[in-house]
Amino acid sequence: MDSAVKIRSGAEVRRLARTGAFTGQTAGQAPDHLQANVVILPAAHAQDFLLFCMNNPKPCPLIGLSRPGETGIASLGADIDIRRDIPRYRIYHDGSLAQHAEDITPFWAHDMVTFALGCSFTFEEALIRAGFGVRHIEQGRNVPMFKTSIQTIPGGVFSGPVVVTMRPYAKDQIPAIFDLCAKYPHAHGTPVFWGDPKQIGITDLGSPDYGDPVDVRAGETPVFWACGVTPQAAIEAAKPAICITHAPGHMLVSDLRSDVPPDISVGMADLQFHKT
Amino acid sequence: MDSAVKIRSGAEVRRLARTGAFTGQTAGQAPDHLQANVVILPAAHAQDFLLFCMNNPKPCPLIGLSRPGETGIASLGADIDIRRDIPRYRIYHDGSLAQHAEDITPFWAHDMVTFALGCSFTFEEALIRAGFGVRHIEQGRNVPMFKTSIQTIPGGVFSGPVVVTMRPYAKDQIPAIFDLCAKYPHAHGTPVFWGDPKQIGITDLGSPDYGDPVDVRAGETPVFWACGVTPQAAIEAAKPAICITHAPGHMLVSDLRSDVPPDISVGMADLQFHKT
Secondary structure, eight states, X not given: OOTTSOOOOHHHHHHHHHHTSOOSOOTTSSTTEEXXXXXXXXXXXXXXXXXXXXHOTTTOOEEEEOXXXXXXXXXXXXXXXXXXXXXXXXXXXTTEEEEEESOOGXXXXXXXXXXXXXXXXXXXXXXXXXXXXXXXXXXXXXXXXXXXXXXXXXXXXXXXXXXXXXXXXXXXXXXXXXXHHTXXXXXXXXXXXXSOGGGGTOOOTTSOSBSOXXXXXXXXXXXXXXXTTHHHHHHHHHOOSEEEEXXXXXXXXEEEETTSOOOOOOOGGGGOOOOO | OOTTSOOOOXXXXXXXXXXXXXXXXXXXXXXXXXXXXXXXXXXXXXXXXXXXXXXXXTTOOEEEEXXXXXXXXXXXXXXXXXXXXXXXEEEEXXXXXXXXXXXXXXXXXXXXXXXXXXXXXXXXXXXXXTTOXXXXXXXXXXXXXXXXXXXXXXXXXXXXEEEEEXXXXXXXXXXXXXXXXXXXXXXXXXXXXXXXXXXXXXXXTTSOSBSOOOOOOTTEEEEEEEOTTHHHHHHHHHOOSEEEEEOTTOOEEEEEETTSOXXXXXXXXXXXXXXX
């Protein structure tokens, strides 16, 4: 299927991903539907990772959580099969990216827990609707991402730097952008910093740690948001035997409206895995 | 007025504080009403402090914000006069505690901005209702508070360590306590750490940086929550010419139910102060 085709609903994106008919990036698909970063871990690591997310709501806004072994997340959509409904996955072994897959059924284990985290597409759609351009979209690139000198609050074995995205804006636009993004705490919310990148440990805006560089024009200030790649850096450091995530840009598309923070229906007590 | 008297509503606590008839601590007053930590700063520091709060929602959950010079916070209660409605205030000059007051009208300036932050009373009431004791309340003491080796995400001139409170629990109670507290993200939410205090830079549970030590009994694990004293440490470091806060334990009592996260009605753009 041509990836330029526009898909209208989260259910349709998931159905097409499940059958292998859609393996593309999800930006711009199912507009106004909440999209999510996804991290899948064995139950043994799930309590630590839940703590890590709750400790770091700016980079890791938890918007959905499964019980161990459960392949659906009812709060995010009808009939989700998390093993097949994301267009493209990454498989990590011992913290290292080992391979990509479009179906993780062969890697699934009976105690795996799925975490869904809010994603920057949500506030980017809002910025564009409000007339604020988003440079990397205008330039047809991936958003530039940088590891910073800011540290997360550890959660068990998970810790590491806060990773940020950068979008340039005129300084006088920043208060209005801040207030707009404040409406999306479930999608990284307000920017965490703007100004001299060196103050947060970034030495070269032209060399992002992930993604592509974008132009910062005369009179513009780089503005930084906490980023959903932060858990990936923590996973690389914690080295769980297996971890599965979405591939960058290939998100889980939910049935929910992107402007409403979703309810989280299960918690830490539900993560205690009992073999059956 | 005898401080053992029980006051039923937030409006009544504020009315009695305003007239000087009530100058006591607010724990246990107006049960089920949302109480708030309060920080009052001149407009010149308000954008930085708003950024600091938004960057650190665990220690600094923003639940109310005034415009510069505004003495009310309509979203938290009818006819609030923030200069008189808190039973007891602290006045800081250049980051140092200079004096206490029960009425800050003499210190008020035409550009001051009030920040209201969620408070641990909210989840403590919930813990007690659910049958989990709260040790410092049982022992008739102030909660023990500790500076940690965990750093906040800076917000302009404001930065510093995350301050935590400690309450001991049996290890098998922690998942249920975690899930209960997850319902109160506007009041510090879930604990950030439990276990060996040295892992977060605390060397002696018997010597808290603020408040009183409490007993940790055999078989109990110390459990730590992010604390509303965190901004106080940041203010001591940033040394604004003037800053006014509530006195510890003497909170702003709102008209709102404590279990519902309140709406924040103004943002950064509203903090741009224009002299009139």
